[in-house]
Amino acid sequence: MTTLALLPASLKRLFARIDAAGTSEHSLEMALDHWRIRRGERVFPSFSDVDVEQLGPLASHLFIFERRGKAEWNVRFVGDAAKTLLGAPANEPTLAKLENRRLAARLRLLFGWVEETGEAVSATFISPDQSGEILVAPLGGDGQKVEGVYGGIVSHHP
Secondary structure: OOOOOOOOHHHHHHOOEEEOOOOOOHHHHHHHHHHHHHHOOOOOOOHHHOOHHHHHHHHHHEEEEEEEOOOEEEEEEEOHHHHHHHOOOOOOOEHHHOOOHHHHHHHHHHHHHHHHHOOOEEEEEOOOOOEEEEEEEEEOOOOOOOOEEEEEEEEEOO
């Protein structure tokens, strides 16, 4: 029997929907399919397994972050649309330095959840200033420890 992990209150508060099975956005669903194919029979794929260039124009919505120490995430890749939404700086881009502070807070919670569970997750957020959907999936070198995340973001106009 499978037991589902209970969601922390912080995730319930910041997201309207959280789903481990799939996404409602086509571009994010394609990104999730890519992750699943690259994962194969492993718990999760490595950084080198994921090739955002294979996703063509969909790569614009994608990002890859790498864990740095205990409290920070470095940007390894961010597509143009994702860069605009997140406000990723050109120099030393990290999660803490994203200009869109609200999205950075949402990402930090999702990254932590994915790091803890080792599972991909899709989350829909709704707010007066910005709404959308975020996909986050784990990446790792040895398949035992989450060392980064792969995902994407799509904005919906409220």
